Amino acid sequence: xxxxxxxEDVDVSFGTRRVLDGVSFSVERAEFVxxxxxxxxxxxxxxxxVLGLLSPDRGSVAHLGRHVGYVPQxxxxxxxxxxxxxDLVALGIDGERxxxxxxxxxxxxxxxxxxxxxxxxxxxxxxxxTLSGGEQQRVLIAHALVGNPPLLVMDEPLANLDIxxxxxxxxxxxxxxxxxGLAVLLSAHDMNALLPHMDRVVYLAExxxxxxxxxxxxxxxxxxxxxxxxxxxxxxxGTVVVVGGHDVQVR
Amino acid sequence: xxxxxxxxxxxxxxxxxxxxxxVGVFVVLRSAAFVVHGVPLSSFAGAAGASLxxxxxxxxxxxxxxVAALSIGWFGRRRRRDVVTALVVATMLGLGALFLSWSxxxxxxxxxxxxxxxxxxxxxxxxxxxxxxxxxxxAVAVMYRPLLLTSVSxxxxxxxxxxxxxxxMLFLVLVALxxxxxxPVVGALLMFTLMVGPPAAARAVxxxxxxxxxxxxxxxxxxxxxxxxxxxxxxxPIGFYVGTIxxxxxxxxxxxxxxxx
Amino acid sequence: MTxxxxxxxxxxxxxxxxxxxxxxxxVGVFVVIRGQSFxxxxxxxxxxxxxxxxxxxxxxxLWGFVGVGAVxxxxxxxxxxxxxxxxDVATGVVLGAALGLSALLLYFDTTTSTTTGATITxxxxxxxxxxxxxxxxxxxxxxxGVLGVVVVFRPLLLSSVxxxxxxxxxxxxxxxxxxxxxxxxxxxSLTSMVVGTILSPALLIGPAATALRLTRRPGxxxxxxxxxxxxxxxxxxxxxxxxxxxxxxxxGWPISFFVVAIVxxxxxxxxxxxxxxx
Numbered sequence: 001x002x003x004x005x006x007x008e009d010v011d012v013s014f015g016t017r018r019v020l021d022g023v024s025f026s027v028e029r030a031e032f033v034x035x036x037x038x039x040x041x042x043x044x045x046x047x048x049x050v051l052g053l054l055s056p057d058r059g060s061v062a063h064l065g066r067h068v069g070y071v072p073q074x075x076x077x078x079x080x081x082x083x084x085x086x087d088l089v090a091l092g093i094d095g096e097r098x099x100x101x102x103x104x105x106x107x108x109x110x111x112x113x114x115x116x117x118x119x120x121x122x123x124x125x126x127x128x129x130t131l132s133g134g135e136q137q138r139v140l141i142a143h144a145l146v147g148n149p150p151l152l153v154m155d156e157p158l159a160n161l162d163i164x165x166x167x168x169x170x171x172x173x174x175x176x177x178x179x180x181g182l183a184v185l186l187s188a189h190d191m192n193a194l195l196p197h198m199d200r201v202v203y204l205a206e207x208x209x210x211x212x213x214x215x216x217x218x219x220x221x222x223x224x225x226x227x228x229x230x231x232x233x234x235x236x237x238g239t240v241v242v243v244g245g246h247d248v249q250v251r
Numbered sequence: 252x253x254x255x256x257x258x259x260x261x262x263x264x265x266x267x268x269x270x271x272x273x274v275g276v277f278v279v280l281r282s283a284a285f286v287v288h289g290v291p292l293s294s295f296a297g298a299a300g301a302s303l304x305x306x307x308x309x310x311x312x313x314x315x316x317x318v319a320a321l322s323i324g325w326f327g328r329r330r331r332r333d334v335v336t337a338l339v340v341a342t343m344l345g346l347g348a349l350f351l352s353w354s355x356x357x358x359x360x361x362x363x364x365x366x367x368x369x370x371x372x373x374x375x376x377x378x379x380x381x382x383x384x385x386x387x388x389x390a391v392a393v394m395y396r397p398l399l400l401t402s403v404s405x406x407x408x409x410x411x412x413x414x415x416x417x418x419x420m421l422f423l424v425l426v427a428l429x430x431x432x433x434x435p436v437v438g439a440l441l442m443f444t445l446m447v448g449p450p451a452a453a454r455a456v457x458x459x460x461x462x463x464x465x466x467x468x469x470x471x472x473x474x475x476x477x478x479x480x481x482x483x484x485x486x487x488p489i490g491f492y493v494g495t496i497x498x499x500x501x502x503x504x505x506x507x508x509x510x511x512x
Numbered sequence: 513m514t515x516x517x518x519x520x521x522x523x524x525x526x527x528x529x530x531x532x533x534x535x536x537x538x539v540g541v542f543v544v545i546r547g548q549s550f551x552x553x554x555x556x557x558x559x560x561x562x563x564x565x566x567x568x569x570x571x572x573x574l575w576g577f578v579g580v581g582a583v584x585x586x587x588x589x590x591x592x593x594x595x596x597x598x599x600d601v602a603t604g605v606v607l608g609a610a611l612g613l614s615a616l617l618l619y620f621d622t623t624t625s626t627t628t629g630a631t632i633t634x635x636x637x638x639x640x641x642x643x644x645x646x647x648x649x650x651x652x653x654x655x656x657g658v659l660g661v662v663v664v665f666r667p668l669l670l671s672s673v674x675x676x677x678x679x680x681x682x683x684x685x686x687x688x689x690x691x692x693x694x695x696x697x698x699x700x701s702l703t704s705m706v707v708g709t710i711l712s713p714a715l716l717i718g719p720a721a722t723a724l725r726l727t728r729r730p731g732x733x734x735x736x737x738x739x740x741x742x743x744x745x746x747x748x749x750x751x752x753x754x755x756x757x758x759x760x761x762x763x764g765w766p767i768s769f770f771v772v773a774i775v776x777x778x779x780x781x782x783x784x785x786x787x788x789x790x
Contacts, residue, residue, distance in 0.1 A: 051410050070410035077403060080508070081280055082454040082463035088403065095400035096411040100392045127458050128403075143407070153410075284604035285550040326783075333549035334721045338776055340553070341714030345772030348711070352766045365635070366615040440557070441615065444608030451601050488619045494612020501605045 002029050002064065004151045004183035005050055010059035012045055018207055019045045020056070025202045025211035027151065027183045032174055033211075034194040035187040037204030043187040044073075046204070047155055050185065064151075069144030073155040075136065079129040085139045086111050086124045092143035114146040115139075118172060134165030138172070145176070152176075154186040158193055166193050173197075191218070192239050218242075259377050260369040260436070260479055267433040268445070268475040270384040272468030273391055274429050275450035276460065277422065280402040285333060286323055286423065288443040289340040291430045293319030295439040296347035298364050303354045308364065309376050312434050313383075316427035319343055324423045328416060366490035367438030369479050380432045387428040394421060399460060437475075441490040445471055448497025452504035470500055520644065522753060525767070527647045529745035531654040532702045532715065537737030538661050539699040540720030541730055542692065546672045549717050550600055551588060554607040555697050556712035558584045559704040560635060561610045564617035574646055577704045578653065581697025584610060589690045635708050650702055657702075660695050661734075668692060669730060706745065707768035715741055718775035725782045744774040 006026035012019045019042050027033045037043050048054035049061055051068055069092075077083065089111045094101065115124045120138040123131060128139060137157055144152055154173070158166040174197035177184050188194060191201065195214065202211040203218070205226045210217050217223075218240060223231045227244065234241040278287050297315025298308035319339060327335035351361060363371060372380075391398070401408045401415045408415050433442045449470035450463065457463045478492035543552045559577045561584075566576025588606050661668070671678035671685045679685045696716070703712035723736030748770035755765040 053409055068410065070407060072404055072406035072410070075404045075407070080454050081403075082276065082457055082460050083280075083399070083403065084458050087399075087460055091396060091400045091403070095396045096408070096413045097396055098393050101396065125458065140407075279601060282600050284600040285553070288550075288553075288604065288607070326780075331544075331721070333547060334544060334717055337549040337553050337713045337717045338721070338779055341711050341718070341772050342776040344711050345714070345766075345769040345776075348708070348766045349769040352764070352769075362618065366618070438615070440611050441608065443604060444612070447601060447604040448608060451605065488615040490615035491612045491619070494608045494610075494615065498605050498609035498612075501601075 003027070003062070004029055004064045005185075006060075006062045007046075007049065008060045008062075010049060010056040010061065012042075012049065012054065012056050020049070021207040022059070023204075023207070023209045024059075025209060027185050029150070029183055030177060030181045031199045032177045032184045032186070032194075032197055033200045033202060034191055034198040035185055035202045035204060036189070036191045036194075037187075038189055041204040042207050043204060044155060047153055047185075047187070050151075050153055067147065067149040067151075069147065069149040069152040071137070071140045071144050071152070071154040071157055073157075073159060075140060077129040077136075079127065081127065081129050083128050084125050085120060085128055085131070085142075086115065088128050088139055089114055089142045089146055092146040094147075110146065114142045117176070118142045118145075132165070133161050134169060137161065137165075137169050141169075141172070141176075145180075145182075151183045151185065154184070156187050156189070158188055158190075163193075170194060170197055195240065256370055257483065259372040259374065260483075261476075263372045263377055263380050263436050264369070264475045264479050265472065266380055266384045267436055268471035269468050270387050270429050271433055271442075271445040272449050272453075272471035273388060273464050274425055275446035275471070276453070276464050276467050277391075277398055277402065278426070278446045279450045279454060280399075280460075281422070283422075283426075284443065284447050285336050286320075287426055287446050289323065289336045290316055290320050290423075290426050291434050291439045291442040293340050293343035294427075294430050294434060295364060296343045296350060298434070298439070299347045299350035299354065299361070302360070303350050307373075307376065309379055309431065309435060312431045315343065316430040316434075317424055320423035320427040320430075321420065324420045328419075362488075363438070364434070365438050365440045366488045367436055367441060367493070369436060369482055369489050372435060376435060380435075383428050383432045387425055387432070390421070390425050390428070394418065394425075398422060436489070437493055438488075438490045441494050444494050444497035445474065448500050449474060452500040455504035455508040474500065519753075522749065524644050524647055525749050526746060528650050529706055529749055530742055531647075531651050532706045533719075533741030533745045534738045535654040535657045535699050536703055536715045537719050537723070537739070537741045538658050538734045539695055540716045540718075540737055540741075541724065541733045542661070542668060542672060543696060543716060544720045544724055545669075545730070546692075548693075548696070549713070550603050551693065552696055552700065552716050553713040554588070554603050555581055555585060555693075556700045556704065556709050556716070557607060558610045558614075559701055559709040559712065560614040561617065562701070563704065563709055564614050564621055567621045568617055572643075572646065572649075574649060574653075574701065574705055577701030577709075578698055580610075581701045582694050585693035585697040586690065589686075589693050646705065650705065653698055654702060657695055657699050660691070664688060664691060665730075707771050711768045711772055714772045714775050715745070718772075718779050719744065722775075722779045722782050725779075725786050740775070740778060744771050744778070747771075747774055 003026050008024050010020055010023045035043055049056055051070060115121045118138045118141050120142055123135055128136060157169055170193055173184055173186065176182055198214060200211060201214050201217050202209050208226055210222055210226050218233055220231060220233050223233060223242060229244060231242060231244045234243060278284065294312045294316040297311030301308045301311025322339050323336050397413050397418050401413060401418045405415045437445060450467040452470055453463045453466035457466050474493060474496045477496060478489050481492050482489040543549060559581055562576035562580030563573045566573040588603060667683040667688050671683050671688050675685050700712050700716060703715045707715060719737040719740035722740055723733040726736060727733050748767045751770045752764050752767040758765060
C-alpha cells in the first residue's frame, strides 16, 4: 500500500483559538476514509490543509502528487445558468488554465466516459442548476475525478441529500475507490451511512483526532479519551449511537 | 441612413453589440449587474473631466472606467461588494458633477454622454473602439475556463489553484474595457442594459455557455441595430430604445421558458 | 460667510437637507442590513423618470420622485427582488427599461423648453433652487418615513435576519418587504431633491454603512447614520456656499460633490480604522 496523503502532528490556530491540535492520520491508495465529527469540530480546516489552501502552524503534510480532486460542500448554481453537466465536467480537466483550448473528440470522449462511470450519462446535457441534489453530486464527483487525481476529498456530500440518494452516493464512491485505486477522504457528521463501506475512520472532536478501523476507534473508552468526557457508544439494531454523560447505563 | 456619418454609427454599434453580448454572459453568471451598471456611470466623471481639459471623452472614459472597476474590486474584496459599489459610483459621479460645474458644456452634450449619441463617433474613436473591443474579446478567450469555473464555485476553483480574487479583478478590468468601447454610443446610464438584457434572455433559451454567448451576441446585435435605425428615424435618444428593447427581450424569454415547462 | 444665514435659499437648503439626512440614516441602515444597495441605487436612478416627467408636466419634482419611487418599488418586488438569486438581473431589467423612458422624457424636456437645465437639475440636484414651500412637504414625507420604520421595526429586523424565522412567527414577510421598498422609494425621492437622482444612494447607503461599522445595534446605527448624514449635508451646503469664488470657474461648486465626498471619506476612514483595530 502506498500513502497518498499523510498529516503528522498538525496544529492550526485562528487567533487564540486552537482549531486543530496535534492531528495525525494518513490515507492510502484504494482506501475509503471517513472523517467524522460534529459541526465545528475542524473538518473543513483539515480539508483546507489537505488541499494546500492553509499551511499548518506546526506539523507536516506529505502528498503523493499535488493534484487533489475536490467536491465542495455547497455549490449554488442558478437553475437558468447556461452550464450543462458536461461543461462542468470538462472544467475538471483543465479549468484552471488560461489560454484558448479548441474542443476535441478526445476530450469529449473523456468527459462522456467519466459521466458514464458516475451514472450521470442520461443528464449530461441538462443544466447543472436544474439537477436534483444527488444528480449534482454525481456531476461534481465526475468534475473532481476527470483529471485522474490520486486523492478525492469530499466535504459533507451527504448533508443535503435524502437517505436513498445518500446511500447511492456512498456506494458510488466506494465502487470508484476500488475500481480506480483511489484514496478517498469523505467528511460527515453522522457515520452510519458510511459504516458498510468505510475502510477506516478519522474521528474528530474539539480539534483532536483518532484514526483506525471503526472497531478500534468507535469505542466508549477511545472516544471518552478523545472528548475528555465520559462518552458511550451504543449499538441500536446495527445503528451506532454516540451519547455523552455519566447517567448513561450500558447493560 | 447608411451613408456619411452614419457609417461610423453602424460600425461602432456592431462592435459594441458583439463585445457586450459576449462579456454579458459572464456578467449574468456572476450576478454582477450592479458593477456593470456602476462602472459606466462612474466613467461619466472621466468624460466630463476630459471635456474640461479639452481631450476626447474616450480618453477620459479609458482612464476612469478601470479606476472605478479596480476600486470597486479592491475596497469590496473582503465583503459588502454592493455597499462599496454604491459608494464608489456615487463618489465618482460627485466628481463628475464638480467637473460639469467647472465646464461650459452644453446640456445637450452632457445628455449625449448619459443617454447615448449615435452621431458623435469620429473615425479615430471608431478605431480605438475596435482595438479595445478586440482586446476584450481576446481576454475573454484567454480567461474563458478560469472565468467560468470561478463563476460556478470559488471553492472548487481554489482547490485547483485558481486565485479567484485575481480572476475577479481581471473580470472587472474587462468590464472597464467594454465600458470605454460602448459608452460614447449607448451612453453611461444605459450601457449596462446591453450587458444584462441579451444574455439574460439568451440563457433562458440555450443551455451551453458558448451557445449562450452566440445567442446573446445575436440578440444584442438586433437590439442595437434596431435602436440605431429607430433613433435615426424618430430622432429620439438611442438610450430609450436600447433600454426598453433590452427589457422586452428578457420578458419574452421568460414567457418562452414558462410556456415550455 | 456674512449673510449666510440671512439668505433664504440657504435656510431652505439647510432645513431640507436636515430632513433628508435623518430619514436616509434611519431607512439606510435597513437597506444595508438587507443587502439591498443595488435596489436602493436603482430606485434613486429611477427617480430620474419621475423628475423628468414632473419637469415636463411642470409640477413640483418632489411629487414626480415620490410617485415613481413608490410604483417602481412595487414593480421590483413583483419581479423578484426579494429572492437572493437572480434579483440583480431583475433589478437591472426594471432599471434599464425605466432609464430608457427617462431618456425620452428628458429629451422632450430639452427640446420643448428653452431652459437647458432639466437634465442637470434632475440628475445632480440643485438644493439652492428648492422652493420654501417644498420644506413642509419634505418634512411631512420625512416624518411619515421615520414613523413607517418605527412601526415595522421589529418584524422588519426579524425578516431581514431570517425570512424563514419571521414567517414562522407569523410575519407577513412579502408585505413587509414591499412596504419597505416603498419606504426606500420615498426616502430616495427626498435625497434626490438634495443631491439629485444619481447621487441619492450615497446619502442613503454611505452614512448607514459607516455607522454599522461602528455599532452593531440597529437603533444606535440609525442615530449614528442620521448624525453623519446631517454633518455631511450641512458641511456640503456651507462649502458650496463658500466656494462661490473658488477657481477655476468662479461659480459655486455643487453641493452634491461635497456631500458625496464627505460621505465617502468618512466611510473609508472608519473602515480603515476598524480594520486596523482588529
